[in-house]
Amino acid sequence: xxxxxxxxxxxxxxxxxxxxxxxxxxxxxxxxxxxxxxxxxxxxxxxxxxxxxxxxxxxxxxxxxxxxxxxxxxxxxxxxxxxxxxxxxxxxxxxxxxxxxxxxxxxxxxxxxxxxxxxxxxxxxxxxxxxxxxxxxxxxxxxxxxxxxxxxxxxxxxxxxxxxxxxxxxxxxxxxxxxxxxxxxxxxxxxxxxxxxxxxxxxxxxxxxxxxxxxxxxxxxxxxxxxxxxxxxxxxxxxxxxxxxxxxxxxxxxxxxxxxxxxxxxxxxxxxxxxxxxxxxxxxxxx
Numbered sequence: 001x002x003x004x005x006x007x008x009x010x011x012x013x014x015x016x017x018x019x020x021x022x023x024x025x026x027x028x029x030x031x032x033x034x035x036x037x038x039x040x041x042x043x044x045x046x047x048x049x050x051x052x053x054x055x056x057x058x059x060x061x062x063x064x065x066x067x068x069x070x071x072x073x074x075x076x077x078x079x080x081x082x083x084x085x086x087x088x089x090x091x092x093x094x095x096x097x098x099x100x101x102x103x104x105x106x107x108x109x110x111x112x113x114x115x116x117x118x119x120x121x122x123x124x125x126x127x128x129x130x131x132x133x134x135x136x137x138x139x140x141x142x143x144x145x146x147x148x149x150x151x152x153x154x155x156x157x158x159x160x161x162x163x164x165x166x167x168x169x170x171x172x173x174x175x176x177x178x179x180x181x182x183x184x185x186x187x188x189x190x191x192x193x194x195x196x197x198x199x200x201x202x203x204x205x206x207x208x209x210x211x212x213x214x215x216x217x218x219x220x221x222x223x224x225x226x227x228x229x230x231x232x233x234x235x236x237x238x239x240x241x242x243x244x245x246x247x248x249x250x251x252x253x254x255x256x257x258x259x260x261x262x263x264x265x266x267x268x269x270x271x272x273x274x275x276x277x278x279x280x281x282x283x284x285x286x287x
Contacts, residue, residue, distance in 0.1 A: 010103035012050035111224035215255035
């Protein structure tokens with residue numbers, strides 16, 4: 001069934017919501033605001049509902065006409081206007097993913113700090129190509145693995161605002177010790193996780209199974225932070241893909257931090273799991 005993608009994406013809607021709040025704070029009707037801004041009422045309505053693609057200069061001019069003083073909200077709106085459509089690489093996949101997924105990936109692309117938690121399998125943003133392909137092949141029958149990897153590869157390589165993203169990773173021990181159909185792939189993935197844990201821009205921690213029940217047993221999730229905003233957005237990962245969480249999962253993340261091993265001990269546990277794969281079929285040097 002075809003999906004209707006005509007709805008404006010989340011950046012355009014966020015931009016419009018801010019402009020609506022400004023107009024309402026000024027106690028202006030649409031007619032009055034249109035006269036102040038010097039535009040048609042229909043243009044203003046399209047702007048506030050996200051259906052008008054505006055340039056940063058139009059945003060700046062509209063803020064000036066509203067006499068909005070220098071404040072971080074100006075920075076936020078101008079920033080949104082520069083990338084209303086999301087990252088360019090997402091456009092090639094927009095025709096095959098749900099609008100909600102498009103919006104979540106747009107938000108992810110803007111987040112310079114992501115807290116990502118995995119259980120049973122490792123989080124998407126830390127997967128190697130081979131591990132990602134293995135997960136797709138075994139978990140999503142009939143999926144176009146090449147296209148899915150292209151999307152994930154772009155997500156991983158993306159630099160919000162041109163800067164390296166900070167990754168804060170917590171995984172349940174099951175994600176690093178669960179038997180994999182291809183041990184060599186798992187060994188290389190664990191090696192990648194160790195290398196990531198040694199990067200100054202990443203933190204990797206493991207929750208040992210000896211902890212028992214903990215706050216993360218219901219499933220994997222991410223908590224995304226954004227510059228200039230206090231709000232965080234959380235998304236969950238399930239059998240049907242990613243979805244918006246019902247609320248901010250920062251509290252759940254804090255509970256996981258309390259039971260996770262510190263980075264050095266976590267690195268040692270990952271290394272032990274990696275060494276345990278040595279000698280298994282398919283992990284020899286000439287495999």
